[in-house]
Amino acid sequence: MGTLASGISPLPVCSSLSLGNSIRDRSNRDASGERVSNCCRFGSTGSVKENCHSSSYSPSPPSSSACRVSPSAEIKSSVSSCRSSSASGKFFSGSGFRVGSLSGSGILSLTSIRKRSGRKFAVHYMAPGPEAGFKNGRLQSAASEAELTKIQQVEAHFQQETQAVSAGQYVVEDAEHTLVEPSDEFRKTALIPSLEKYDALYKESVKDPDAFWSRIASEFYWKEKWEVNDGKIHTENFDIREGPIKVEWFKGGKTNICYNALDRHVEAGRASDIAMYWEGNEPGYDSTVTFGQLLELVCQVANYLRSLGVKKGDAVVIYMPMLVELPVAMLACARIGAIHSVVFAGFSADSLAQRILDCKPKVVLTANGVMRGAKLINLKSIVDDALAQTKKQGHAVETCLVYGNEVATKKEETAWVGERDVWWQDVIPSQASRSEVEWVDAEDPLFLLYTSGSTGKPKGVLHTTGGYMVYTATTFKHAFDYRPGDIYWCTADCGWITGHSYLTYGPLLNGATVVNFEGVPTYPDAGRCWEIVDKYKVTIFYTAPTAIRSLMRAGDEPVKKHSRKSLRMLGSVGEPINPAAWKWYYEVVGDSRCPISDTWWQTETGGFMITPVPGAFALKPGSATFPFFGVQPAIVDENGKELEGECSGYLCIKASWPSAFRTLFGDHSRYETTYFAPFKGFYFSGDGCHRDKDGYYWLTGRVDDVINVSGHRIGSAEVESALVLHPQCAEAAVVGYDHDVKGQGIYAFVTLVEGVDYSEELRKALVAKVRSQIGPFAAPDVIHWAPGLPKTRSGKIMRRILRKIAANQIDELGDVSTLADPGVVEQLIELKGK
Ligand code: 6R9
Numbered sequence: 001m002g003t004l005a006s007g008i009s010p011l012p013v014c015s016s017l018s019l020g021n022s023i024r025d026r027s028n029r030d031a032s033g034e035r036v037s038n039c040c041r042f043g044s045t046g047s048v049k050e051n052c053h054s055s056s057y058s059p060s061p062p063s064s065s066a067c068r069v070s071p072s073a074e075i076k077s078s079v080s081s082c083r084s085s086s087a088s089g090k091f092f093s094g095s096g097f098r099v100g101s102l103s104g105s106g107i108l109s110l111t112s113i114r115k116r117s118g119r120k121f122a123v124h125y126m127a128p129g130p131e132a133g134f135k136n137g138r139l140q141s142a143a144s145e146a147e148l149t150k151i152q153q154v155e156a157h158f159q160q161e162t163q164a165v166s167a168g169q170y171v172v173e174d175a176e177h178t179l180v181e182p183s184d185e186f187r188k189t190a191l192i193p194s195l196e197k198y199d200a201l202y203k204e205s206v207k208d209p210d211a212f213w214s215r216i217a218s219e220f221y222w223k224e225k226w227e228v229n230d231g232k233i234h235t236e237n238f239d240i241r242e243g244p245i246k247v248e249w250f251k252g253g254k255t256n257i258c259y260n261a262l263d264r265h266v267e268a269g270r271a272s273d274i275a276m277y278w279e280g281n282e283p284g285y286d287s288t289v290t291f292g293q294l295l296e297l298v299c300q301v302a303n304y305l306r307s308l309g310v311k312k313g314d315a316v317v318i319y320m321p322m323l324v325e326l327p328v329a330m331l332a333c334a335r336i337g338a339i340h341s342v343v344f345a346g347f348s349a350d351s352l353a354q355r356i357l358d359c360k361p362k363v364v365l366t367a368n369g370v371m372r373g374a375k376l377i378n379l380k381s382i383v384d385d386a387l388a389q390t391k392k393q394g395h396a397v398e399t400c401l402v403y404g405n406e407v408a409t410k411k412e413e414t415a416w417v418g419e420r421d422v423w424w425q426d427v428i429p430s431q432a433s434r435s436e437v438e439w440v441d442a443e444d445p446l447f448l449l450y451t452s453g454s455t456g457k458p459k460g461v462l463h464t465t466g467g468y469m470v471y472t473a474t475t476f477k478h479a480f481d482y483r484p485g486d487i488y489w490c491t492a493d494c495g496w497i498t499g500h501s502y503l504t505y506g507p508l509l510n511g512a513t514v515v516n517f518e519g520v521p522t523y524p525d526a527g528r529c530w531e532i533v534d535k536y537k538v539t540i541f542y543t544a545p546t547a548i549r550s551l552m553r554a555g556d557e558p559v560k561k562h563s564r565k566s567l568r569m570l571g572s573v574g575e576p577i578n579p580a581a582w583k584w585y586y587e588v589v590g591d592s593r594c595p596i597s598d599t600w601w602q603t604e605t606g607g608f609m610i611t612p613v614p615g616a617f618a619l620k621p622g623s624a625t626f627p628f629f630g631v632q633p634a635i636v637d638e639n640g641k642e643l644e645g646e647c648s649g650y651l652c653i654k655a656s657w658p659s660a661f662r663t664l665f666g667d668h669s670r671y672e673t674t675y676f677a678p679f680k681g682f683y684f685s686g687d688g689c690h691r692d693k694d695g696y697y698w699l700t701g702r703v704d705d706v707i708n709v710s711g712h713r714i715g716s717a718e719v720e721s722a723l724v725l726h727p728q729c730a731e732a733a734v735v736g737y738d739h740d741v742k743g744q745g746i747y748a749f750v751t752l753v754e755g756v757d758y759s760e761e762l763r764k765a766l767v768a769k770v771r772s773q774i775g776p777f778a779a780p781d782v783i784h785w786a787p788g789l790p791k792t793r794s795g796k797i798m799r800r801i802l803r804k805i806a807a808n809q810i811d812e813l814g815d816v817s818t819l820a821d822p823g824v825v826e827q828l829i830e831l832k833g834k
Contacts, residue, residue, distance in 0.1 A: 175579035175582070175620055175621040175622045175623070176620065176623075176692050176696075176698070177620075178579075178620060178621055179618035179619070179620060180586065180595075180618055180619040180620070180621065181618045182595050182614055182615050182618075182619075183593065186481075186568075186595060186614070186615060187615050189483070189615075190481050190614065190615020190616070191477065191478060191481055191482075191483070191615065192478060192481075192613050192615055192616045193615045193616065194615075194616060195616055195617045197616060198613050198616035198617065198626075201629055202626075202627070202629055205629035205630040206630065206632055206655075209234065209630050209655075210228075210231060210232050210233045210234060211231075212629065212630065213233065213234075213249070213250075213470060213630065213658055214226075214228075214233050216470055216474055217233075217250060217253075217466070217470045220255065220260050220264075220469060220470065220473075220509075221255065221259060221260055221264055222253050222254060222255045223254040223255060223256075223439040224252070224253060224254040224439075225252075225253055226250035226251060226252050226253030226442060226466070227251055227252035227253075233249065233250055233251075234247075234248060234249040234250070234251075234467075234656065234658075235247075235248045235251070236248070236655065236656040238654070238655060238656060238676065238681060238682065238683060239676075239680060239681040240672055240676045240677055240680060241680055241681075244668070244672070245668075245671065245672050245675075245676050247656040247660050247662055248443050248662075249442065249443075249466060249467035249470075249656075249658045250442035250443075250466035250467060250470070250658075251441065251442055251443050252441065252442070253441070253442040253466050254439040254440065254441060254442075255439065255440070255442060255465065255466055255469065256334065256335065256337075256437045256438065256439055256440060256465075257334050257446060257465055257468070257469045257505060257509070258298060258331045258332075258334040258335040258437070259335070259437045260469060260509055261331065261504075261505060261508035261509050262275075262291060262294060262295040262298060262331065262508065263295060263437070265291045265511045266291050266292055266295050270291050270511060271290060271291055271292030271295075272290050272291075272292060273290060273291055273511070273513070274288055274289070274290055274291075274513045275289055275290060275291040275293075275294045275508065275513060275514070276288075276289045276294060276324060276327070276513070276514050276515075276516055277289075277487075277513065277514070277515045277516070277536050278323070278324045278516050278517075278518070279515060279516070279517045279518065279519070279532055279535075279536075280407065280518050280519065281370075281371045281372065281373070281407075281518045281519035281520075281523065282371065282407070282519075283524065283528075283531070285407065287324065289324055291511075294324075294328065294331075296433040296434075297324070297325075297328045297428075298328050298331045298332045298335060298435075299332075299335070299431070299432070299433050299434050299435035300428050300429070300431035300432070300433060300435075301325075301328055301329055301332035301428060301431075302332040302333075302335040302336050302435040303431040303432055303435045304401075304427055304428055304431050305332060305333070305336060305338065305363065306336055306435075307431075308362065308363055308398070308399055309362065310336065310338050310362060310363060311336065311337070311338070312336065312337030312338065312438050312440065312444070313337065313338070313339065313444070313445070314338045314339065314361070314362065315338070315339045315340075315341055315359035315360065315361045315448065316329075316333050316338050316339070316340050316341070316361050316362075316363050316364075316365065317340075317341050317342075317343060317352075317355065317356055317359070317361045317363075317364045317365070317397075318330065318333075318340055318341070318342045318343070318364075318365045318366075319342075319343045319345050319347075319352055319364060319365070319366045319379065319382075319383060320342075320345055320365060320366055320367050320379075320403065320494075321345050321367055321370035321372075321377075321379065321405070321518060322493055322494065322516055322517065322518045323367060323403060323405065323518065324516065325367070325403050325424065326342070326494045327494060327503070327504045327508075327516070329365050330342065330447070330494065330500070330504055331504070331508075333447075334446060334447075334465075335435060335437060335438065336435075336438045337438035337440045337444065339359070339445045339446065339447055339448055340446075340447045340448070341355060341359050341361070341447065341448040341449065341450070341460075342447070342449065342494055342495055342499075342500070343355050343450070343495065344493060344495025344496060344792075344793065344794070344818075345366075345367075345370065345377075345379055345493075345495060346377075346493075346495065346792065346793040346818055346820070347495075347817075347818050348382070348815055348817035348818055349382045349383075349385035349386040349389065350386075350389070350815065351458075351815070351818065352382065352383065352386035353385075353386040353387075353389040353390050353393075354458070355450050355458070355460075356386060356387070356390045356395065356397065357390050357393055357395055358450075358460055358665065358666065359448055359460065359665065360395050361397065362397065362398045362399065363397065363398065363399045363400075363401060364383060364387065364397050364399075364400050364401070365400075365401045365403075365424075366379055366380060366383045366400065366401070366402055366403070367379055367380070367402065367403040367404075367405045367408075367424075368380040368402055368403070368404055368405055368408070368409045368411070368414040369405055369408035369409030369414075370405060370408050370518070371407065371408045371519075372519070372520060372793075372820075373519065373520045373522075373523035374523065376408055376409070377408075378409060380402060380409070380414050380415060381415060383400060384415055384417065387400065387417075387420070397420065398420065399420060399421075399422060400417070400420050400421045400422070401422050401424055401427070402414070402421055402422065402423055402424060403423075403424040403425070404423055404424065404425050411423070440465055441465070441466075442464065442465055442466025442467065443464045443465070443466065443662075444464060444465050445462055445463070445464055445465070445662075446463050446464055446465045446468055447462075447463055447500065448460045448461065448462055448463075448665050449461050449463070449496075449497055449500065449603055451497075451603040451604070459664045459667075459670065459674070460664055460665030460666065460667075461497075461603050461604055461661045461664065461665075462661055462662055462663050462664065462665050463606050463659065463661055463662070464662050466658070467606075467657075467658030467659050467660070468501075468505070468606050468607075468658070468659045469505065469509060470658050470659075471606060471607045471657060471658040471659035472501045472502070472505050472506040472509065472606065472607045472659060473505070473506055473509035473510055474607075474629070475501075475506065475607040475608040475611070475628055476501075476502060476506030476507055476509070476510055476512075477510055478613050478628070478629075479571070479597045479599055479608050479611040479612065479613065479614075479628070480540045480542070480569050480571060480597060480614075481568075481569060481595075481613075481614050481615055482507075482510055482512060482540070484511065485539075486512060486513070486539045486540055486568070487513050487515065487536050487537055487538045487539050487540070487566070488507050488512050488513065488514050488515070488538070488539070488540040488542070489514070489515035489517070489532065489533070489536070489538045489540070489541050489542065490502050490503040490507070490514065490515075490542040490543075490571075491517060491521065491529075491541075491542065491543040491544070491547060492542075492543075492544075492573075492794065493793060493794060495793075495794070496603075496794045497601075497602070497603040497606070498542075498573055498574070498794075501606060501607055501659075502542060502573075503516065506607070515532065515536050515538060517532060520820075521543075521547050521550065521551060522550060522551070522554070525558065526551055526554035526555075526558040527558035527559070527561055527562060529541075529543075529547075529551065530558065530559055530561070530562035530564055530589075531562055533562065533564050533566065533567060534562050534563050534564065534566070537566040538566055538567065539566050539567060539568045539569065540567075540568065540569040540570075540571065541567060541569070541570050541571065541589075542570075542571035542572075542573065542597075543571070543572065543573075544572065544573055544574040544575070544794070544795040545572055545574065545575050545576070545577040545578070545581055545795075546574070546575070546731075546791060546795035546796075546797075547795060548572065548577070548581045548584070548585050548589075549581050549724075549730060549731050550730075550731070551589075552581060552584045552585075552588075552730070553730040553731070553751075553753055553754055554754065555754075556588050559588050559589055560588070564589065564590075564591065567589070567590060567591075567593075567594050568593075568594055569594055569595060569597065569614065570585060570586070570589065570590050570594045570595070570596045570597070571596065571597045571598075571599060572585070572596060572597070572598045572599065573598075573599045573601070574794065574795055574796065575701070575795075575796070576622065576698075576699050576700065576701055576717055576721075577598055577621075577622060578622060578720070578721045578724055579621040579622040579721075580724055580725060581724075582596060582598070582621035582622050583621055586621070595612065595614035595615075595619060596612070596619060597611055597612045597614055598611070598612065598619075598622070598623065598624045598625070599611040599612075599624065600624035600687075600697070600699050602685065602686075603661075604660070604661045604675070604685075605653075605657070605659065605660065605661075605685075606659030606660065606661060607628075607657075607659040608628050609627065609628060609631050609633070609653070609657070610624040610625065610626065610627050610628065610631070610633065610697045610699070611624060611625065611626075611628050612624070612625045612626075613626075613628075620692075620694075620696050622698065623692075623696040623697060623698050624697050624698075624699055625696055625697065626695065626696070626697065627697075630657045630658070631653065631657055632653060632654040632655050633651060633652070633653055633654070633689075633697065634651075634652045634653070634654045634682055635647050635648070635649040635650065635651060635652070635689050635690075635691055636649050636650050636652050636679050636682065637649050637650075638650070640678075640679035640680060640681075640682070645691070645693075646691060646692055646693045647690070647691055648688070648689070648690040648691075648700070649688070649689065650678075650679065650684060650685075650687075650688060650689070650703060651684075651685045651687045651688065651689035651697075651699070652679050652682035652683060652684050652685060653682065653683040653685065654681075654682060654683075656683075660683070686702055686703060687699055687700070687701065687702060687703065688700040688701060688702075688703045688715065700715050700717055700718070701715050701716065701717035707719075707734070707735070707736035707744050707746055709736075709739075709742050709744050709745065709746060709777060709778070716733075716734040716735060716736075716799075717734075718774055718778070719732070719734040719746060719748060719770055719774065719778055719780065720732040720733060720734050720748075721773075722769055722770045722773035722774055722778070723748060723750060723766055723769060723770060723780075725769055725773060726765060726766055726769045727753070728752055728753050728756045728762060728765075729750055729751070729752060729753070729766060729769075730751045730752060730753045730754075731750075731751040731789060732748055732749065732750050732751070733748070733749045733786070733789050733797045733799065733802055734746060734747065734748045734749070734780065735747050735749075735799050735802045735803045735806050736803070736806075737782075737803070737806040737807050738807065739781065745781035745782070746778065746779070746780040746781050746782075747780065747781065747782045747784065747802075747806035748766075748780040748782065748783050748784065749784045749786040749789060749802055749828070750766060750783055750784065750785060750786055751786050751787065751788065751789060752785070758785045758834075763783045766780070766783055767779050767780055767783065782806070784805075784806070784828070784831065784832065785831050785834060786824075786827075786828055786831070787824070787827055787831075788821065788824035788827065789802075789824065790802065790816070790819050790821075790822075790824050790825055790828070791819065791820050791821075792818055792819065792820060793818075793820045795820075798818075798819065800814065801813055801814075801816065801819075801825060802828075805825075805828055805829060805832065808832075810829055813825065
């Protein structure tokens with residue numbers, strides 16, 4: 001591991017085992033009564049065929065549960081190559097089936113037959129030998145008798161199986177081999193309706209990124225056009241051996257992201273169109289804001305900030321709840337060229353103080369309080385504490401602008417520092433409702449957003465203006481297949497990158513109507529999300545797997561009580577979504593009608609990197625599918641060697657994309673060493689990744705969450721994925737702990753489905769589930785019952801805390817104030833050893 005920077009852990013043994021085979025097999029029987037293996041594969045003889053998806057990366061022999069090749073003399077089962085580099089991708093249909101064809105080396109073979117109607121699933125076959133009967137994906141008249149008979153046999157068998165599936169006797173279980181096609185109806189109107197179109201655009205985007213992104217950027221308003229040097233509109237160095245790391249896009253171009261997100265639409269006659277529906281924590285509290293109104297509000301705040309002397313290049317810290325005023329404050333900063341640094345209003349006073357000290361703003365924007373579910377949070381007292389700390393350490397914030405959120409806290413009950421604090425309502429409404437735009441360079445900073453790293457000091461990720469604007473807008477449009485009239489709801493908070501790129505900038509740049517929800521998905525009950533979907537006729541719903549799992553836990557009834565018929569598209573972000581949750585989201589929430597865009601990206605990347613383009617190709621439950629336009633992923637081994645084809649390794653990116661972060665604020669060398677030093681010539685994401693035979697990408701989690709048990713590297717996500725396959729397990733979080741014999745042991749925190757009691761029998765069943773899914777070496781040593789897991793408000797499990805509990809270091813838990821519910825920690829401590 002000599003080449004790895006410290007803090008990066010080795011990869012799991014075989015990531016193909018992690019998420020690929022984890023949808024629950026309800027009965028494990030096929031129609032003929034045979035035991036079905038871990039996925040749905042049948043040969044023409046009716047016997048079960050197994051499939052091998054061994055990893056070329058894996059340094060160890062496959063575990064006992066790994067699939068082995070079992071070639072059949074008759075028909076070999078194989079994955080369909082709907083997007084391998086050698087696949088023609090051509091299909092033709094006949095009698096309700098589709099037949100796929102590979103034309104790689106000139107050897108044409110039947111690879112995939114799928115029933116298009118009814119329940120969606122894939123069965124894969126490879127007919128023997130070079131099939132002379134197939135040419136360019138078409139069955140030629142020269143097909144041999146034997147070949148046709150074989151196809152008929154397969155079709156007949158397939159029909160039987162389809163009936164069995166429809167009758168609910170079993171569900172197709174192997175996510176890596178399950179293809180979920182967009183419906184014809186979806187495809188008909190999709191922006192990118194075919195693989196061919198996606199492929200053509202993708203090829204162009206990597207071959208000539210300058211031409212590709214110039215064309216898209218021209219759709220925005222630029223006060224002055226960017227510079228073009230030798231046909232290039234970007235410069236980059238991703239190789240630390242060649243000098244300092246540097247990325248620039250559209251340099252010399254003058255624009256303003258606020259102008260493009262608001263004024264442009266108002267000037268196009270859309271002033272009275274709805275830009276934002278705000279839904280309060282308490283049902284019944286809501287408001288509607290048009291583009292015209294939003295622009296006026298933004299201008300008023302911009303004017304006030306200017307009156308305080310805030311100008312281009314100054315930092316402004318925003319610590320606000322999800323009121324309309326939060327995106328307004330961000331856009332106001334952007335309008336005057338100030339750099340916003342939003343701190344999630346769930347961070348403690350210490351964390352806020354640390355972030356303030358880093359960028360030294362003159363002004364901090366906040367609200368006096370907020371209700372989160374049934375809980376009151378007194379934000380102003382946290383800010384007071386933070387500002388007292390920063391003053392002591394040499395930075396006195398001049399103005400604290402406080403939005404009086406009377407629903408939560410009365411003004412008269414708010415502590416006040418006379419010479420510093422100002423009520424929003426006292427100064428903003430009286431400002432002029434027009435405000436001049438500050439034209440900035442494409443490479444001028446837009447915002448700072450702190451994210452945690454491997455050390456205690458958070459990293460100030462810095463994004464600039466032009467590339468971020470073009471990229472977030474374009475990814476939003478294509479990953480969600482956005483078209484005018486869509487009502488888009490993203491449940492993220494603006495305190496995280498998702499709230500920046502896909503609640504504020506991306507959608508507004510497209511002129512979309514967004515829903516901004518102040519509350520939590522389960523308050524006052526588990527039906528709240530679907531009530532909101534129906535209330536605003538939401539067409540695109542974007543949330544995190546943790547929310548999906550917590551809603552799944554409450555069962556189908558709260559979902560089914562609401563119509564949800566407006567929904568057209570679903571999205572997922574933040575962590576790998578396990579296939580069982582994917583499936584529930586798809587079938588129950590989306591009524592098997594809405595594609596799911598599982599979007600992989602990071603604070604650092606600014607926008608989606610690996611994501612479905614939903615009209616273009618089939619999805620696989622749990623896979624983020626393929627790279628977005630202009631993104632060149634590379635999976636590398638521990639020596640930084642790029643791996644080809646099916647493989648597992650470290651996920652890197654080979655070349656810059658417009659919304660790449662440009663530096664870590666005030667620490668360019670940390671930027672270089674963290675992201676560009678581990679694998680020379682690449683941006684290193686910190687994530688592990690598997691690419692399957694079809695070219696689909698499967699994110700397997702942070703490589704720092706890997707556990708090494710007796711020399712076996714096991715991803716915590718793999719064990720979690722196995723545990724949640726047990727029907728009574730709602731959620732699981734797995735960490736490593738020191739083990740005398742094995743080096744590290746596996747410690748699993750398990751949340752059960754509501755109404756299920758803890759029992760020794762269940763504990764054993766859970767361990768058995770992991771043994772059977774991954775192998776005995778991965779069996780958890782400890783199952784710790786967890787009524788709840790410690791999560792940040794953005795839904796990330798804080799494994800740091802779980803590791804401390806597992807290691808019995810209860811007095812070293814550190815700051816738990818940033819948790820959505822700090823109370824769960826006490827519960828967990830109480831249940832230790834029970
Ligand atoms: C957008 C966001 C980034 C990390 C990233 C990865 C994980 C995000 C994911 C995903 C699997 C997805 N992650 N999306 N893993 N599938 N669709 O969450 O940014 O807070 O910076 O986190 O989140 O591990 O490296 P950020």
